[in-house]
Amino acid sequence: MYKQELMFIVESILASNTVDEHIECAQKLSCFYKKKTMLAISADNEILVKGGVALSSSGAADCVDDYLRTVFFIKGIHKALTKLCTDFPERSINILYAGCGPYATLILPLLPLFDKERINAVLLDINAESIVAVQQLLAVIGLEDYQLQLIETDAITYTKPEGFTIDLAISETMHYALTREPQVAIMRNLMKQLTPDAILIPEEIRIDLAYTFFNHEPYLNNTSYEVKGYKKMQPYPKNVFVDRLFTINKEHLGRENHNSKLESRFYTLPADFSNQPDVCIFTEIKVFGDIELKTAESYITNPYCVVSMYNLIGYSGIQLVYDYCEIPQWTYNLALKE
Numbered sequence: 389m390y391k392q393e394l395m396f397i398v399e400s401i402l403a404s405n406t407v408d409e410h411i412e413c414a415q416k417l418s419c420f421y422k423k424k425t426m427l428a429i430s431a432d433n434e435i436l437v438k439g440g441v442a443l444s445s446s447g448a449a450d451c452v453d454d455y456l457r458t459v460f461f462i463k464g465i466h467k468a469l470t471k472l473c474t475d476f477p478e479r480s481i482n483i484l485y486a487g488c489g490p491y492a493t494l495i496l497p498l499l500p501l502f503d504k505e506r507i508n509a510v511l512l513d514i515n516a517e518s519i520v521a522v523q524q525l526l527a528v529i530g531l532e533d534y535q536l537q538l539i540e541t542d543a544i545t546y547t548k549p550e551g552f553t554i555d556l557a558i559s560e561t562m563h564y565a566l567t568r569e570p571q572v573a574i575m576r577n578l579m580k581q582l583t584p585d586a587i588l589i590p591e592e593i594r595i596d597l598a599y600t601f602f603n604h605e606p607y608l609n610n611t612s613y614e615v616k617g618y619k620k621m622q623p624y625p626k627n628v629f630v631d632r633l634f635t636i637n638k639e640h641l642g643r644e645n646h647n648s649k650l651e652s653r654f655y656t657l658p659a660d661f662s663n664q665p666d667v668c669i670f671t672e673i674k675v676f677g678d679i680e681l682k683t684a685e686s687y688i689t690n691p692y693c694v695v696s697m698y699n700l701i702g703y704s705g706i707q708l709v710y711d712y713c714e715i716p717q718w719t720y721n722l723a724l725k726e
């Protein structure tokens with residue numbers, strides 16, 4: 389019964405075309421998970437790993453309510469899986485999903501659309517409770533006969549089994565501007581284990597530097613009364629794009645020769661910054677193909693303010709530094725005025 393209902397919801401997600409439709413079907417998915425399955429999940433089991441913070445089970449569950457994120461990732465993964473099924477009609481498709489959370493939101497709803505013989509998936513999460521929750525969900529929904537392996541492990545150090553050639557790797561373990569959560573450390577580990585033909589989702593993450601008025605930029609607040617997914621504000625018209633700091637995709641992760649630190653070059657700080665007082669990071673995500681999340685269309689593409697130029701009087705240049713050795717964060721170095 390639940391399998392049919394889930395299939396109906398995921399079909400509406402795939403057919404949705406407008407923001408209103410995206411929100412409506414994502415809300416149905418959220419209700420399905422939260423009310424129908426009646427899982428009890430903890431809010432106090434956040435885990436600190438070398439590379440970022442793994443959200444608590446309830447924090448990870450709540451990601452389903454980042455509506456455009458959820459809809460665009462499900463659409464992108466469906467597109468990728470359909471392509472792989474066409475490219476390899478004779479065999480099952482090997483999926484690695486790193487950081488599945490308690491709902492396995494980005495793959496579980498799609499299962500009823502594919503024959504169980506076509507899917508062979510490994511689902512990882514560092515949070516034991518999230519793994520148990522996925523196991524329970526599969527039983528409640530009636531998806532236990534799919535070939536899914538659930539593993540409690542750290543996806544930053546995980547090594548895939550020999551003989552398991554990954555066709556599709558998925559990980560959404562990110563916070564805006566790639567801060568806080570271990571997306572980069574996880575992607576780096578997955579990338580090493582992919583063949584050139586494999587698909588990585590998200591396909592690309594682009595990180596840009598801009599000088600702007602942070603308070604005038606669109607921002608999606610994490611408040612339950614806000615209609616999530618709506619971009620109520622327009623981009624600030626005097627925003628000045630400075631540079632693309634780095635791009636992460638299957639082929640490369642920023643500059644190749646780095647340990648866990650990415651350093652930009654020095655950029656000139658403008659003499660008159662009254663219209664653009666803030667040094668900010670913007671994130672865009674290419675989920676797969678033409679499916680993209682732009683600024684503030686989701687929490688994970690919200691802009692991030694590194695520093696106000698009012699605090700940098702006396703300096704002429706700034707270098708941005710992204711470090712994901714522990715909890716990922718942005719810092720900066722300054723060049724003094726001559």
Ligand SMILES: C[S@@+](CC[C@H](N)C(=O)[O-])C[C@H]1O[C@@H](n2cnc3c(N)ncnc32)[C@H](O)[C@@H]1O
Pocket residue numbers: 437441442443444445447448449451452486487488489490492493494512513514515518541542543544560561562570574
């Ligand atoms: C942002 S939530 C996303 C949950 C779900 N995939 C979704 O998209 O709705 C990230 C999930 O990744 C897990 N995670 C974070 N770091 C991890 C790591 N190093 N190894 C395994 N799982 C990790 C967290 O426990 C959490 O369940």
